[in-house]
Amino acid sequence: MNWKRFLLVVGAILIVLSGFAFEAKLLPFCTSSIERMPWLFEDVLYFVGNNYDIYQIVLKEDGSWGEIKQVEGEVNTLANEISPCVVRSGDDLVMYFARYSDATDYDFFRAVLDMKSGEWIGVTPVKELNTDTQEWKIWVNEGETLAYITTKGSHGGVAPVGGRDIWMSEKVEGKWTTPLNVAALNTAGDEWSVFVDPLGRIWIDGSREEVLGGHDIYYYDPQSKKIVHPGEDINTMYNDRSVWTDGKTLILSSSDRKGGAGSYDLYTVDLEGEVARPAVVVEAREEITATPGDLRASMDGKYVLEGQTVTVEGVALVSTGEWHDKANYFAIADASAGVFVYGAGFIEPFVRKGDLVRVTGTLSIVGYSTDIGSLVILPSGPEDIVVLSNDADLPAPKILFSDTSGAALASYEARPVMFFGKVSQYDNETIARGFAIDGSSDSGYDDSKGEVKVKFYSYAQIDISGLENGDYASVKGVLVLDKEGNYYVRPTEKSDISELQRNRLIFLSTVADRTLVAEEVPQEEGSEAGNGQILESAADRIFASASDGRLFLSAYSVGGTRAGNG
Known part of the structure; x- marks a missing residue:
């Protein structure tokens, strides 16, 4: 068993070889050069063409196509440009794409369309999503709040599953968060491209056991939790790759097909005209261990693996007995994410803070009664909790202002944090003890605005x-996220709480992360309180921000090369 990555229990995700019958039609403007990586926005089709520049062509009202031309402005250079992604964001039309350099291979960039001149301007790198090696494909939703990328690199200290993986990032307070590895969809090979359509399925282009050609296109159905492998004509004996679709029509890239115009050509498929034949179900072949970050992949407001049996390893952040005297309640984490563990009705084995632990159980958001909403693993018995070693390095706590936005706090659920400020609502008499602490970014420590609660129980070794x-x-x-949807802090030991001198407080205010603080939105006269300021809870994160959430990706089992040979 491979305990390096994320356990998908046999049957949790299935592969289905589908007998769908499609007719793929060559787009009439294809040439003897290349046309690949399609993206249709309204009536304009963007794609990668000759010399690996980005081109566009208009679809006319009568169904015919206009003339091919390069996109105007600052996007195309002497270097290669690939993977156009064009979306509406407020009043702007935005293009994301990748550009090659000798230093870091392909990196992601963003440009905005000047509506008057028709030129793409303001090209800037998307630094949060770039690594020091090859980025390849990017999908961004309308409004620019969610991104999926494929890359040879890694993020947040998390090792990739294969050669190229799919990663997901959300934009919080105007900044892309550290991408999470979508390990449920990644293989030991290469996932090349990713696309999310309005119907909620996840399409995968890769080499698997059922592959017909070098690359094949698959899709993941979040409802059935199955991976479907469409047959001909979507997949052939050749390379069938990156797709765009609105759920009705699919546009794909394919190389060297019979009847094609050149190397890579573009084809359309009418998905509404599919004819279903009996499907062949193939169970998932490999057990893989999850990281805590893998467990947090979500779709349509629900964690992808919620309700599934998972196995995960992490460092214990608190010892057994500190958070509950009759249940084995603790948290485990790595450098980038964490998850709670709630063993109801048993306190064995004893887990010490700093132990490296492997836990198997059902993934849920219903654990300890006060903390419903937090992501938790529910082991069925003591045998599902295994202490692997002692004295592992603990993740460093994130220093935060107490008025950090709820959306930003969601990224730190089940992870070590540190707050500072002025104490109020002090209670050291009842069973549930603690206080509130006001360490707001405006240094207004006396106004009780932006407080965060600190809670523990009388049996904890905390004074x-x-x-x-x-x-x-x-x-x-x-x-921790409580059942009311508010975040609070659970201390793990006595030394977690310290009285501060004023000068130390000032120092901490200089190192806390100010970028995560929510900006106040002025309310218009007569508007309801809180209008426009809805914050996500951990259970409401978006895995795919289309109305139905389908995600498309492409994979290949053999490492590709840069500069247009991928």
Whole structure:
């Protein structure tokens, strides 16, 4: 068994060899050169053409095509440009694409269309999504809040599953978050391209056991949790690759097909005209271990693997007994993500803070009764919790302002955090103890705005008798989402809570992450409170931001090369 990556229990994701019958039609403007990587926006088809520049062609009202021309402006250069992605974002029309350089291979860039001149201008690199090696394909939703990318690189210290993987990032407060590896869809080979359509399925172009050619196109259906392998004519004995679709019509790239015009050509398929024949089901072949970040991949407001049996490894952030005296309740994390573990009705085995632990159980958002909403693994018994080693390195806590936005806090659920500020609502008498702490980014520590709660129980080995209302303190612990949808901090040991001098408070305010603080949105007169300021909870994150959430990707089992040979 491969315990390096993420366990997909046999039957959790199935591969279906579909007998769908399609008719693929060559687009009439294809030439003896290349036409690949299609993206249709309204009536304009963008694609990669001769010399690996980005071209466009207009689809006329009568169904005919206009003339091919290069996109105007700053996008095309002497280097190669690939993977156009054109979306509406507010009043702007935005293009994402990749450009080659000798230093870092392909990187992602963003440009905006000047509506008056018709030129693409303001080309800037998308630094948060780029690595020091090859990026390839990018998909961004309308409004630019969600991105899927494929890359040879890695993000957040998480090792890729294969040669090229699919990663997902959300934009929080105007900044792309560290991408998460969508391990459920990645293989030991190469996932080349990714596309999300309005119907919620995830299309994969790769080499698998059922492959007909060098590359084949697959799709993942989030409803059935199956991977479907369409037959001819979508897939042939040749290379069938990156797709665009609105759920009705599919445009794909294919090389060297019989009757084609050149090397890579573009074909259309009418998906509504498909004729279904009996499907062949093939069970997933490999068990892979998840990282905590893998478990957080979500679609249509639900975690992809919620309800599935998963196995994950991580470092324990708290010892057994600190958070619950009759259940084995703790959290495990790596450098980029975390997850809770709730063993109801048993406290064995004893897990110490800093232990490297392997946990098997059902993935859920219903664990401990006060913390419903937090992502949690539910082991069925003590045998599902295995301590692998002791004294592992603990992830460093993220220093945050107490008025950090809820959307930003979602990225730190079940991870070590640190807050600082002025103590209020002090309670050291009841069973549930703690206080509120105000360490807002505006240094208004006395207005009780932007507070975060600190909670623990009387049986925990935590002593706050030296604190009182009005003191300044720092608090380390694990960030938890409670059943009311609010984030709070659970300390893990006595040393997590310390009284602060004012000068130390000022220092912490200089190192806390100010970019994650929510900006206030002025309300118009007569508007309802909170209008336009809805924050996501952890259970409401978007895996695919189309109305039905389909995701398309492409994969290949053999490493490709740069500069147009991929």
